[in-house]
Amino acid sequence: MKKLIPWALLSSSFLYVHAQNFNEGKKMYYSQRYLSANNEFQQEIAANPNDGRAYFWQILSLSELNKMDDAKKIIIKIPQTVAGNPYINIARGFIALSDKDSIGAKKYFIDAIGNERRKDPAIQLAVAIANVESNNGDNLYAVNLLEEASKKDKKDAELFITQGDAYRKLLDGSKAFASYNNTIEADKSNPVAYYRLGKIFQTQNNRDLFLSYFNKAVEYDPKYAPAYYQLFYSFYKSSAEKAKSYLDLFIANSDNSTQNDYLKVDMYYLLKNYADAVKTGNQIVNAEGNKTEARIYKLLAYCYDEQNNLPDAETQLKKYFSFDTDTAHYAAQDFDLMGKILENKNNMVEAALWYQKAFARESDKIKQLNYATKLSSFYKKQKDFVNQSFWLKELYQLKTNPNNVDLFNLGVAEYNAKQYKVSDSVFAIYQSKYPEQPFGYYWRARSNAAMDTAMETGIAVPHYENLIEVASKELTNATYKKWVIQAYGYIAAFKANKDKQYDSALVYYDKILAIDPNNTDALGYKEVLEKMIHNNHQESNNNAQVNANKNIEEKKEDKKINN
Numbered sequence: 001m002k003k004l005i006p007w008a009l010l011s012s013s014f015l016y017v018h019a020q021n022f023n024e025g026k027k028m029y030y031s032q033r034y035l036s037a038n039n040e041f042q043q044e045i046a047a048n049p050n051d052g053r054a055y056f057w058q059i060l061s062l063s064e065l066n067k068m069d070d071a072k073k074i075i076i077k078i079p080q081t082v083a084g085n086p087y088i089n090i091a092r093g094f095i096a097l098s099d100k101d102s103i104g105a106k107k108y109f110i111d112a113i114g115n116e117r118r119k120d121p122a123i124q125l126a127v128a129i130a131n132v133e134s135n136n137g138d139n140l141y142a143v144n145l146l147e148e149a150s151k152k153d154k155k156d157a158e159l160f161i162t163q164g165d166a167y168r169k170l171l172d173g174s175k176a177f178a179s180y181n182n183t184i185e186a187d188k189s190n191p192v193a194y195y196r197l198g199k200i201f202q203t204q205n206n207r208d209l210f211l212s213y214f215n216k217a218v219e220y221d222p223k224y225a226p227a228y229y230q231l232f233y234s235f236y237k238s239s240a241e242k243a244k245s246y247l248d249l250f251i252a253n254s255d256n257s258t259q260n261d262y263l264k265v266d267m268y269y270l271l272k273n274y275a276d277a278v279k280t281g282n283q284i285v286n287a288e289g290n291k292t293e294a295r296i297y298k299l300l301a302y303c304y305d306e307q308n309n310l311p312d313a314e315t316q317l318k319k320y321f322s323f324d325t326d327t328a329h330y331a332a333q334d335f336d337l338m339g340k341i342l343e344n345k346n347n348m349v350e351a352a353l354w355y356q357k358a359f360a361r362e363s364d365k366i367k368q369l370n371y372a373t374k375l376s377s378f379y380k381k382q383k384d385f386v387n388q389s390f391w392l393k394e395l396y397q398l399k400t401n402p403n404n405v406d407l408f409n410l411g412v413a414e415y416n417a418k419q420y421k422v423s424d425s426v427f428a429i430y431q432s433k434y435p436e437q438p439f440g441y442y443w444r445a446r447s448n449a450a451m452d453t454a455m456e457t458g459i460a461v462p463h464y465e466n467l468i469e470v471a472s473k474e475l476t477n478a479t480y481k482k483w484v485i486q487a488y489g490y491i492a493a494f495k496a497n498k499d500k501q502y503d504s505a506l507v508y509y510d511k512i513l514a515i516d517p518n519n520t521d522a523l524g525y526k527e528v529l530e531k532m533i534h535n536n537h538q539e540s541n542n543n544a545q546v547n548a549n550k551n552i553e554e555k556k557e558d559k560k561i562n563n
Contacts, residue, residue: 021047022054029057030161030192032226034064035255052085056126059091060133068098086112090126097134105130106138121149125159132165142166157187164196173200191217191224198230207234218249225254232263240270258288265299274303294324298334305337314341332362336371352378359394369398376413385417404434411443415450423447438474441467442483449490455498464490481515488512489521496525502533 025040041058044051055078062071072095075088082088093108109127124145131137146163153159164179177200183193198213211234217227232246247267251260261284268277281300285292297320304313317338321330339354352375359371376391392410396402411426424447431440445463452459464487471480471487492508495501506529512522 022051022057025054025057025061029061029064031221031224031253032064033255034061035257037061038065049079050082050085052082052087052091053126055082055085056087056091056094056130059094060129063094063098063133068095071095086114086123087126090123090130093127094130094134097130097136100136102136102138106141121152121156121159124149125156125162128162128166132162132169139166139169143170155186157183157190157193160186161190161192161196164193168196168200173203176200189220191221191227194220195224195227195230198227202230210234223253225250228253236270240267243267244271258284262293262296265296269299269303272306274306277303278307292323294320294329297323301337302333305340310341310344313337317341330361332358332367334358335361348378348382365398369395372398376409380413385413386419389413389417389419389422404430404437404439407433408439415443415447418450420447420450424451436470438467438471438480438483441470445487445490455494458494458498461491461494475515485512485516485519485522489525492525496529502529505529506533 021040021044025037025044028034028037028040038058038061041054041061044054045058048054055074058074059071062068062074071091075091075095078088089108089112093105093112096102096105096108109130112127113123128142128145128149131142132139143163143166146159146166150156150159150163160179160183164176164183167173167176167179177197180193180197180200183190187193194213194217198210198217201209201213211231214227214230214234217224218231228246228250232243232250235243235246244267247263251263254260261280265277265281265284268274268280278300281296281303284296285300297316301313301316301320304310304316317334320334324330335354335358339351339358342348342351342354355371355375359368359375362368362371372391372395376388376395379385379388379391389410392406392413396406396410399406407426407430411423411430414420414423414426424444427440427443427447429440430437431444434440441463445460445467448460448463468484468487471477471484475481475484488508488511492505492512495508496505506526509522509526509529512519513526516522
């Protein structure tokens with residue numbers, strides 16, 4: 001078998017131009033420069049229309065460029081002089097695989113290999129490449145072909161690369177690792193092998209090893225763009241400046257494409273160079289029109305936001321939501337930005353809805369806490385206590401160590417929302433956690449009083465009694481003093497109105513006056529009660545006299561009858 005020309009020689013000058021085109025095309029293909037590869041193969045075919053290999057590799061290149069329709073047109077129009085070439089059958093088989101016609105593809109591959117050519121490992125390798133490069137290929141079939149071919153040629157670097165790729169697709173990392181190392185033994189300067197080894201360790205998240213292999217790839221070929229891209233990606237979040245240096249090298253050594261412009265926008269944004277990000281982003285939109293990837297509108301919106309240009313940020317963000325309707329792509333910060341825009345326009349009702357969407361999509365607990373705090377504050381201002389209590393509950397549950405203030409705010413919000421049973425439960429927890437503080441007793445008393453507005457059951461009385469016991473210890477505190485007075489007043493009212501225990505009620509008003517001698521309510525109610533008590537006593541005495549007179553008259557009557 002003819003050996004694969006070592007990588008270092010693929011870029012050297014050749015005596016014949018078409019040979020140089022073909023080898024340079026393969027180098028471009030393995031460097032993922034598919035546009036350049038396609039151009040090189042076109043030039044090779046123009047110089048040598050009967051070179052079946054060039055047609056096959058051009059078809060592969062067009063596939064990577066998502067131009068399978070163009071590939072099919074080429075196969076249809078190939079000259080009759082090359083129609084029977086085994087590489088053309090392999091190309092046909094590759095196209096059949098792209099159409100998910102595995103049976104038809106296999107027939108083409110078998111015809112290409114043929115009995116008389118079964119000893120030609122180059123054809124077996126090409127068939128294996130067709131299967132490995134296709135998303136619908138048979139990788140086990142490829143491995144079997146390569147194992148047979150390797151028996152005839154144990155030093156073909158391209159064969160081992162393809163074998164490693166097949167094993168990777170079969171999820172056999174160990175054999176892929178061995179195959180790529182065999183590539184290095186056959187061609188130490190081959191950057192593809194180092195790159196592929198780096199990809200293996202990248203999937204294992206072994207950063208030291210994959211960085212080492214990617215760096216070796218560019219050490220042996222300083223123009224090997226795929227490794228620069230992975231190095232760029234590896235430092236994207238940890239070192240913006242380092243990532244930019246690798247991105248510059250990637251762009252310099254890859255084909256010009258709009259995708260590179262997209263990467264530039266990403267990088268400008270990461271470096272906080274918002275002006276250049278906006279400029280490049282708008283250039284993409286102008287060039288691509290409706291084909292523009294939706295995410296570019298999102299990036300533009302973020303850049304305008306950083307420039308405090310919220311009107312343009314809103315325009316771009318709305319475009320993003322319009323062009324990308326897959327909600328799975330949306331991030332919490334997308335909703336947050338729209339909420340910010342609407343809040344700036346003083347449209348807080350709609351802003352709150354967007355912040356709620358952000359909360360639902362957010363996974364970071366700190367950011368969730370911020371959203372819950374913002375939303376609870378907004379609904380409090382709106383006096384929408386039901387929603388306020390909902391977000392305070394979220395806030396309480398999110399906090400690792402919620403404090404008494406969190407519990408207090410939640411309970412009061414539930415009370416204001418007229419969810420009295422819930423507020424009673426919340427303050428029962430408060431009372432249990434902070435028994436020395438009057439707040440739990442006070443709000444339990446108020447919650448129960450709200451559930452018993454007619455004072456029919458007296459369910460608030462025990463809580464007011466508990467409040468008195470705790471708060472009376474600190475009557476120098478004006479609030480506690482007020483609450484104790486309120487508690488005495490409530491119990492007095494219950495005893496007077498429900499139980500008609502005026503004397504007992506009077507005792508509680510006297511307790512109020514002992515704390516606050518000038519309390520006009522207590523003085524007034526006491527006066528009323530004393531009159532009621534006096535009138536009751538007078539009525540009682542009058543009734544007693546009437547009864548006594550009645551008894552005297554009855555006795556006189558009895559005496560007359562007896563006489």
